[in-house]
Amino acid sequence: MITDELELTSTKVILRAACDVYPNAGELPVIECITPKCRAVIALQGAQILSFCPSDGHELLWLSPLETFEYGKAIRGGIPLCLPWFGVNRREPALAKHGFARNQSWSLDNVTETAGGDLALRFLFQSSAEDLQVFPWAFSARLDVLLSDTLALNLSVLNSSDKAMPLSFAMHSYFAVSGLSALALDGVDGAEYLDNCQNLTQCRQEETLRFSGEIDRVYEGLSGTQTLRDGARAISVKGTACDTVVVWNPGAVLADTIADVGAHFAEYVCVERGMAFADEFLLAPGQRHEASMTLAATST
Numbered sequence: 001m002i003t004d005e006l007e008l009t010s011t012k013v014i015l016r017a018a019c020d021v022y023p024n025a026g027e028l029p030v031i032e033c034i035t036p037k038c039r040a041v042i043a044l045q046g047a048q049i050l051s052f053c054p055s056d057g058h059e060l061l062w063l064s065p066l067e068t069f070e071y072g073k074a075i076r077g078g079i080p081l082c083l084p085w086f087g088v089n090r091r092e093p094a095l096a097k098h099g100f101a102r103n104q105s106w107s108l109d110n111v112t113e114t115a116g117g118d119l120a121l122r123f124l125f126q127s128s129a130e131d132l133q134v135f136p137w138a139f140s141a142r143l144d145v146l147l148s149d150t151l152a153l154n155l156s157v158l159n160s161s162d163k164a165m166p167l168s169f170a171m172h173s174y175f176a177v178s179g180l181s182a183l184a185l186d187g188v189d190g191a192e193y194l195d196n197c198q199n200l201t202q203c204r205q206e207e208t209l210r211f212s213g214e215i216d217r218v219y220e221g222l223s224g225t226q227t228l229r230d231g232a233r234a235i236s237v238k239g240t241a242c243d244t245v246v247v248w249n250p251g252a253v254l255a256d257t258i259a260d261v262g263a264h265f266a267e268y269v270c271v272e273r274g275m276a277f278a279d280e281f282l283l284a285p286g287q288r289h290e291a292s293m294t295l296a297a298t299s300t
Helices: 251-255 262-267
Strands: 005-007 012-017 029-034 038-043 048-054 107-113 119-126 139-147 151-159 165-167 169-171 174-176 183-186 192-195 201-204 215-219 225-230 233-240 244-249 268-275 281-283 288-299
Touching: 029 119, 038 139, 048 151, 151 165, 151 169, 169 288, 183 268, 225 268, 233 268, 251 262, 262 268, 268 288, 281 288
Parallel strands: none
Antiparallel strands: 005 012, 012 029, 029 038, 038 048, 107 119, 119 139, 139 151, 151 288, 165 281, 169 268, 174 268, 183 225, 192 201, 192 215, 215 244, 225 233, 233 288, 244 268
16 A cells, blocks of 8 residues: 555555665564654554553663564564464463464555544454464454554454354564553452463462563463553553553563573563453354454653
């Protein structure tokens, strides 16, 4: 749809190669969006938001400075869409983690500008015959992105097969932070969680979550809003119909084994929304599931 640059009333949407935006990147196509309220970069692979910087100049998302942007390889950072399963596939554990939609190209279907200067983009994905070899349910997905002074995502998944489809997913947000020692996460207090650092042992969050060492926690059926406090900045994560909250940072020891993280582990924290583990469900033939997530940063 966009061959070079689309200029609307007060916004620009520019198709670029990743190497034109990021050092050490390849030719993977990305879309740069410039509006009066923000600047964003979105990869067509996975419809993955890589950057969202409101007009206050503070980047919301973390993208690994070691990322090489190779076709078919997961991009470390931004907001990957883990789909049609999250984490290890519980039926076929040998399959790649987090599904295949994040490693394939999505199409940009529509771009519109609101009267207030917000920018709406719609991306589409259709599973292929090759995908059916590993996930024998045909499905399509749509991602609607609204760029304003906040970032809103609406993910819609349609089961177009003739049998009930197991579905788990996550909008896997990597947030850029100033460091780990002063961070705190509100909105999980008193909740039960599975601790993936202890073989998914069930635990209870007795106090405000803070970050010291590796954290990999799954809060099932939580919903609501979580707020990540980073000094004078607060990042709110609000979701609807995505009731699983996943919180992750690898810590220094594990990060040293992850090639595209390494010494950069203290620059980000993942607070994700989705439907996974006990929140995984069966999507009936012809049924659509819609989930939304809104991210906003404010000064406190």
